[in-house]
Each structure stands twice: as C-alpha cells, then as structure tokens.
Amino acid sequence: MTKKTENDVPAHLKQQAKLASTRAYAPFSNFPVGAALELTNGEIITGCNVENSSYGLSNCAERTAIFTAIAQGYKGSDIRSVTIYIPGSEAVAPCGACRQVLAEFLASDTPVFSTSDGQERQWSIGELLPDAFSFNLETHRN
C-alpha cells in the first residue's frame, strides 16, 4: 500500500468521481461517495452510493459503478482503473464487499485510486484483496 501525491491521480478521473459523489443518496450516513471507472476506450462510467431505510440494502459507489459497466455490456478487461472520491480531508479504502466485487472483474494489477480534498492513496486491487476467492474468474474478466 502506497500513499501518493495529488498529481498522481488523473485529474479528469477525480473530477468525474467528485461529480458522481454529488449524486449520492446517503441520508442515513451523510457520507457521499463517488466512483469513476476509466475504460480502455476512454469512456468513464460513474457510480455513487445509494442507501436504503433498511440499512443493509445500501450499495456503495464502487459497486454501483461496476454493476453499471457490466450492465452496459463492458467486460472487466475493458476497465483500466477505479477512482473513488469522498468529500473532506481523508481518502478511504474500499470496503470488503467492494473489494470482492472489484476482484471478480478486474485484473489484479488494476489501479484503485482513492481521493478526497486533502489526501490521495493508491493500490492495486490485488493489494487490497490478496489471495481473493476465485471461482472460474477468467470467464468474467475477459
């Protein structure tokens, strides 16, 4: 796990993740999160957290984004990087559920950037979830 400086996260990806965070539905946690997936064709697919009165049904920004990409017909191999944005001074690491879902689709060296107004961090999905559970993963990734 490495901490990186502001300049290392592509500015347009942070900007798109930040825009996505403004669309979050987070009345229970008051913790809006945005995610931006960079595709190999240059397109960017975004997601935000969508909470629910039945708390456990809430969906994180990262999963909203990756489910959207898959629903639009993209494959894991079309995804070049993941960028998360959270307002405030601290960049957070993705939750365990999102790590498992990202690992389902992404190559293990795919970069995951976490950004905020004060801190930026970077890992690969393989660093975030080493020795991930896998079941015929290659069919989904390609």
Ligand SMILES: O=c1ccn([C@H]2C[C@H](O)[C@@H](CO)O2)c(=O)[nH]1
């Ligand atoms: O990486 C993260 C961490 C948390 N959340 C959401 C889930 C919940 O709606 C709120 C508080 O945990 O933030 C995300 O979307 N992504």
